[in-house]
Amino acid sequence: MAKSIRMDELRLGVCYYPEHWPEDLWEDDFRRMREMNITVVRMAEFAWAMLEPEEGRFDFSFFVRALDLAHANGIQVILGTPTATPPAWLTHKYPEVLNASVDGVIYRHGMRRHYNYSSPLYRQFCERIVRNMVEAYKDHPAVIGWQIDNELNCETNVFYAEADHVAFREWLKERYASLSALNKAWGTVFWSQTYTDWEQVHLTRPMVNPSPNPHLALDEKRFISDNTISFAKLQADIIRELAPQHWVTTNGTFGHLDNHELTDRLLDFFSYDSYPQFSTIFPGDDDNPLRDRGWSMSLSNVRSMSPNFCVMEQQSGPGGWVNRIGMSAPRPGQIRLWSYQSVLHGTDLLVYFRWRTATFGTEIYWHGINDYHNQPNRRVREVAQVGDEFRKIGAAVAGTVYQADVAIMQDYDNLWDGEFDEWHGPLRWRSMGAWYKQLQYRHIPADVITLRPATTLADLAKYKAIVYPHPAIMSDETAKLLTQYVDQGGQLFFGARTGYKNLDGHCYMRPLPGPVAELCGINVEDFTLIKGTVSAAQVQWKDGRLPAGTKAEGFNEVLRVEDPDTEVVAEYASEYYAGAPALTKRAAGKGQAWYYGAAYSEPVVDALIDALGLASPASDLLDAPAEVELGIRSDGARSYLFLLNYADRPAAIRFKQAARELLTDELMAGERELPAYGVMVLELEA
Template sequence: MTARPLNVPGIAYGGDYNPEQWPEEVWAEDMRLMAEAGVTMVSVNIFSWALLEPSEGEYDFSRLDRILDMLYAHGIAADLATPTAAPPAWFFGRHPEALPLDKDGRRLSYGSRQTFCPSSPAYREAALRMVGELARRYSGHPAVVMWHVHNEYACHNAECYCDTSAEAFRTWLRDRYDSLDALNHAWGTTFWSQWYYDWDQILPPRATGAVPNPTHQLDWRRFCSDALLSLYEAERAVLGAAAPETPATTNFMVMYNFDALDYWRWAPQLDIVSNDHYLQSADPESQIDIALSGDLVRSLAGGPWLLMEHSTGAVNWQPVNRAKTAGELRRNALGHVARGADGIAYFQWRAAKAGAEQWHSAMLPHAGTDSQIWRDVVQLGADLRALAEVRGSTTPAEVAVVWDWNARWAMELPSQPSGELHFQDLVRAWYEPLWRAGIAVDFVRPDADLSPYRLVLVPSLYLVDDEGAANLTSFAEQGGTLAVGFHSGMVDANCHVRLGGYPGAFRDALGVRTDELFPLLPGETVGLSGGGTGVLWSERVRLAGAEAVTSYTDGPLTGVPAVTRNSHGTGAAWYVATQPDPDTLAGLLARICAEAGVAPVRTAPEGVEVAVRRGTQADYLFLINHGGADAEIPVPPSGAVELLTGKPVAGSVTVPAGGVAVVREPRGE
């Protein structure tokens, strides 16, 4: 899309602002405290549909007029949302058929948010009517610097199984396959007498007595992602017609365990890519998930992006919602900036006293300004002002990690060789040693341009189409280093097994052939030569040109290769046929990186996260100390400045335990 930059100076800072939840006498205090905290942009109107349109066709924008005028008067930019994530009660009274149907045939009720069928014509009509009114009224308002389309698409209604969705699914399938013969072939419907003779016979994969057809389920996931994307595109078109220069975004959810949407398809439709990210309380090293998520969002954006939501402290929707520890708010926020975020925002500005999210933390907590969270929020505002020059800088990387939503969906369908495989866990296992070593990473699609990279890692790619497989193997053939994890390349784009031996699409490039899989039981391990162990998976690998690097030392596959290396063209292709323990995997990846000529961006003590953003005239070295002791890191002796303190750096910088340093390192011409 045509670039439409965000007209907010420096690193944008703020959060979701919901003044409609409070009496107007509170608003003046909000403005004063936002100035104290250094807030520069807030998202408004996200859930205000019922207030803006109290009955069908009757609009009241008086409150929103005052809010936007007030923000502009106080120098705070507005990311103005379309309120379409929460239709009002009157809409469902008039259109009960727009409520979603779950897989078991139960009609869900309104009373929360996103309780609509994505394929409902009534919802689309009402939503676009509201968006049109909003766009016409505020397209020229000086406070509005960005449109915030909807909110967290698919968070609660990724799938609807009603008859309207069924008809929309059939339309999508006609566009994809042209003919029933092509669909029957793609779905393999000769199995279990599933052959379709009429389009109307095709239903969503509703609850049934046994396992549904895997390609049917995969196409359903693709359709559901596209159905919601079409709603985004429709709203974006209305906004673009009214205000062609104003950028639009919608907040992705690239975080653990959310996989409803294929963001590779979504990202090109956004003017500015933004993301919501929340920590998992049960994750003892959630900083790794922050880094992984940030690198993935930056890769989707092709550069800097915005963090639209995260939390100052506890959330309210996990089994146990823990507060953040001392310094964690700052480390989390600057960790996102280190990975390319040009804006930091929270849900929400003022903690709610009523409603479903009343126990979700906020920038201004229930305790008010006499609180640690508030002091941390004010400190972060000062930090972001000090980092203003970092805005727009990029992140160079020599390593690419392949990430594909189609492969994730397909591998996590039922009736796999192992139900213990989880895509994001497999990717994180490979990502973590790189993070610890300070090696910069991009994420890529299987068919991406791989020429900027020395090393491409494929931790998990169960499904890959012919184009993606050829692209990856060609990378090695032309001199790159490729490393592929187990159970990859197994099926094609239609979820059909690639015959002739595993790992299917990568068999020839890897120089191996597997004839049988031996997945491991929970808690079961296999020994590996060199002293390590493997979990989750093993397989009977036969060398077909490759050399064995590591072998199994016990169990039914004793002596069989577990890790192999093959010279392919002028490059190398590695295969990892098990999940090595963390230390063994780290050692293996260090060896592969060294062979590929990949080095850390900077050497740092254990526990110190290192990342670099590259500006036009300087590099910005982010040092985030997650450890319990101060750490000293060498830096070039000439002209370096630690931006958070403004102090010159001579030879090294000391990062306190739990602290952060950001060093500007001038680059020579």
């Protein structure tokens, strides 16, 4: 059962760093927060050097004063454990706590997240500071919860300190029990890599060619995830022991970490850091990109951990460090738009980063709500507007959850394996992006879900259609579950490179797509990676549904029908395999299994949406242009339709039925205009 934050109303918060400001500013800061309906602050996650200025000497008085003043102003506090930034006295005296590059070069003090999770000594120091900190603040009436560390696996998600190599060996001993089992799982007979002593086993190290054993590379990522969770557990256990009345969360998401397992095992709910402009600063070759709207896919992924969650850092201004990242100023209305983007996708506690822009340090250009001068600005006014609106609609919307009949499915093994394996990894991003984008543009809400060992048929059966585009690693147990999903009425979509590896990453000695070949009723007869001088073949739908010249992108598999119940939907129209099946579907039970021998593209996805007859859940209520995101939050008794305009121009909304808009309490009917970056929240009839 997914874990959610429990809020009676939408709450607004902000990250606040009292250690950065003269104490005579605090009172005015907290007063102005309350005027803006900001009732929660996060603090202290980077303050270890203040809490323990010398080894073994603790001083918690500074934050007691900040907590007292926050409480006096009616503001509740989330405290962060400070383990992301060990103090200089610690890293100088005990350099073994530091992380290292794959070459063994130690990462020195002066940044953040420069430690390793495996150092027994660092774990001792972390346990001590967390225990003392929780003891100091557990009874303070302002404190409501704890954030463990900060952005686990941010900055780097690989760890090569000596302590990590040692911990990896212990993890492998527990996983495989014997070197013979390890050698078999890693296929070490290849190139005479066989291990005869545990001391010979390491994480990735420098080699003549930067291409480690792929099975080692997969286990390395599994180890990093387990090790990170183990590190977080040390802290969660202390908080549970000493302050059981407080909730526990952490913020992410970053690589090589199973955040679903982290949430299930340790947290009350998951928290996320939402910076939509990250989707805009890396140029691509997409002719019609989602840009900041694409951040909704990241938020959809968070929903699979916690249907209702906290955004611990919501972008509130231009961002960037002194030497990298650089994001331009949000246009008027975009901060509010992005705030409601988070709310639509399940946020019930929205915490802006940050209250005031820092005047020193690496993040002097990572702007907060207030500028350096502390005078009113348009960001302050925009956040104040959101605060007023939360007062109005917060009690109604809180606790409702996002509604979707379509899901895009992923799993950690294929995500991690695909980082290294260019024969399937890049296909995932292409296909997921194409599906999510076209569903967005056609106003069909979608979830992003993660297949896990604990996933049940009931978890899948609530979706009419599931896209599981390129699961190269596929077990027979997973295939059985997916067959049950199709049998009970689901529409299931696979793409190229499905089912050719087992859980160790070994290629099956069986016809592709391996465990789901029977479900799909096809075999892969031939294939080619589309790269260099090899061009993608054209593909044509047999009934002419696809535009002429549509390419089968990324990878081309030539399919052979093996079951009479399998129908060829589209064929290749060029290359030596012209006329061969490219897209098939097979009826199984009450559903259908579809197989596309390439990466999904926008034209192919559009054709499939039409073939399935998928439509917007609001099609009877209104028409809206593609640049408007549409989604519904509901708990069965109450439902709210969100319209978010990501365009820099007004959008025309045509209402077919009248509906009440919550933010203005206005009855919407006929032709209405949604301003540039505007938001509507409509109450739907039960």
